[in-house]
Amino acid sequence: MARKQRIFIENMTYHVLLNCLDHMGVFEKNVDKEFFLDLVAQYSQTYDVQIHSYILDKEYFEFLATSKLVDSIPKFMQSLGRLYVNYYNKKYDRSGTLWQGRYKSSLVEYKNYLFDVMSFIERRTKTKYSSLDKNLFDKKNPIITYHDEYKKLGYTQEDRIKKYKTFFDENTKEKDAFIFDCLQKQKITASKEFIKKLEDSLGLALHSKKRGRPKKIKKDKKMYKNLQILDKEKHKSLKVSDMNDLFFAKDLSILPVTLGEITAVGKVFPIVFVDGKNPSLSALLSLGGENLAINSEGKWITNYVPLALRKYPFSVASVKDNVDQKIIMIDEDSSLVSKSKGKLLFKKDGSQSELLENAIKFLMDNEKHVQITKKMVKEIVDSGILEEREVAIGEGDEKKVLVNGFKVVDREKLNKLSDDILASWARRGIILIIEEHLKTLDNINTLFELANQRQQ
Incomplete structure (x- = not known):
């Protein structure tokens, strides 16, 4: 149906957040987290969603991924949300949704913001249910696919880890605040130059503007002139x-x-x-x-x-x-x-x-x-x-x-x-x-x- 549309472009990278209902904590038990991450591993492959960074906290699931097709992430999130709700409601004898509305997403300019967003996610909280051990310590994790930009950090995994670690050490409150704001407001996490280039190529206005009465389908420049x-x-x-x-x-x-x-x-x-x-x-x-x-x-x-x-x-x-x-x-x-x-x-x-x-x-x-x-x-x-x-x-x-x-x-x-x-x-x-x-x-x-x- 025609409704509010997110910007999804194939082969682009997205920062995504799925929140639980207020203070429900539907990921508190380890067995529930493991079940959810099994779904993530399975359906990210089904829909060809390449996940580069993630964290599963007791009240939310947050990740950075490349959408191979335009509808990859929407289908992935739909399956993930529905199947976990069915599992959780059946196990704990309840009904209704678990999620705080629709998930939030922000297109990321990976050339300039990939590692900032990756480290932002992995620094959010201390938990073993994240991609930190994979990206920073090279431990096995079937969910993670290295982004091409991550691979370019060095010819050896040791070099890649060393360079990636600098983003943890050099993070700033200003940059974290910018990333957080872009995700919460579902703006593009990017430079103004990137957004302008995207606007020109898509023919869309993507910068924040004052709200007003939206334009209706306008009368076109007429096909017939005279x-x-x-x-x-x-x-x-x-x-x-x-x-x-x-x-x-x-x-x-x-x-x-x-x-x-x-x-x-x-x-x-x-x-x-x-x-x-x-x-x-x-x-x-x-x-x-x-x-x-x-x-x-x-x-x-x-x-x-x-x-x-x-x-x-x-x-x-x-x-x-x-x-x-x-x-x-x-x-x-x-x-x-x-x-x-x-x-x-x-x-x-x-x-x-x-x-x-x-x-x-x-x-x-x-x-x-x-x-x-x-x-x-x-x-x-x-x-x-x-x-x-x-x-x-x-x-x-x-x-x-x-x-x-x-x-x-x-x-x-x-x-x-x-x-x-x-x-x-x-x-x-x-x-x-x-x-x-x-x-x-x-x-x-x-x-x-x-x-x-x-x-x-």
């Missing part, structure tokens, strides 16, 4: 070139789709509802920055190009006094339209050229799908089952809303609809459409992956 009614006299000399790229749509953050496109577009992008005077079914293409669906060559990143783009530079509008009567429009300022290159729209006798005939047929066929979609979307909107959602990173005062102002189906409200409505929707395929829509919401994580690929 739509005019197509006229055989006025436009008799106009030509239209073949569409070789989609740069005309590079500023779009959302794109209307039809019902028949949910599966194809929804393989990569979240499909949501955008409310307003004309409610629509739309694909989210951005995290508040650049369009992630169009690559540097101006191509759509999958084989399927949405209908809303394929009809450009043409469009269809309804006559004000007769919505069933359609008129053809053209973007006079489109780079595809000129008087010097391309194919003519009209023949010398004023009749339509083959290019225009094909374009009009495509527009009319597409318009049928658009109207069917609008009718079904309006029915879903009117039913009251939609809820506002947002995509955000961070928590509390550090929360940054990337995209909001869109809606998704609330399953609980859906299930409360009367049986006759649900039966009707099932017969007419609306339930299948809703299920497809809900399934695509997992692709919000895909948007973060695409942003990361842009960084690469």
